[in-house]
Amino acid sequence: MATSETIPESGPVHPSGGTVYATPYVAPAHVSVGLGERPEKFNGKDFKRWQQKMLFYLTTLNLARFLQEDAPDLGENPDRQTVAAVDAWKHSDFLYKNYILNGLDNALYNVYSPMVNAKALWESLERKYKTEDVGSKKFVVSKFLDFKMVDSKIVISQVQEFQLILHDIHAEGMVLGESFQVAALIEKLPPTWKDFKNYLKHKRKEMKLEDLIVRLRIEEDNRQSEKKAVSSQFSIHVGDCWHWGFKPIVDKLEKQL
Structure with missing residues (x-):
């Protein structure tokens, strides 16, 4: 449930560089999520499973909507409320982007950290690893058929x-x-x-x-x-042949086997 929150007159400057004004706005409610529910770090394998877990995790934090949203447009002469709304969006997007980045292993973190926002990061991961998943499906089907x-x-x-x-x-x-x-x-x-x-x-x-x-x-x-019974009978028969001196018969039987 959303809670109303008033931004203080002299709030901190966001990393994006925007100024925070004292304009009332509706901030997303932050849901406390246990560390046990955070998805394991993605290392390039099983993207679909990791993606579903990450999406659920971000949904519990009320951040999943930033997958589809672009940054609001300030326009030519923005008023304080518009500027505050844009800064609030950038703040939430900043959180969302870093939640995703922290869900990647170190090698992938270095590759994707330059992405400008959460949506671009998410779409880039999808383009890369969903394509690989399709190739993986074809490989598994081929193994089954062969x-x-x-x-x-x-x-x-x-x-x-x-x-x-x-x-x-x-x-x-x-x-x-x-x-x-x-x-x-x-x-x-x-x-x-x-x-x-x-x-x-x-x-x-x-x-x-x-x-x-x-x-x-x-x-x-x-x-x-x-098979064991037949092998046992053969051994007895061969023993009899050796006993009576019929080596040619033994050789013939061994060739047949």
């Missing part, structure tokens, strides 16, 4: 890689329905899982992603158990 599982790696570890890609997609603000995620994961199973893939495709009951991952884990455990 991802394919291979037989030489454990399937569950590759499922975890797939989940990380999904997380990156969601972090970029893109939404993929769970049914689509399930279908995509099934489609990306490795070549030797072809029969199991077809089995999953023809299931009528829809699965959640979590349920599918559990099924894949069980299937992989079963395959590992079968």
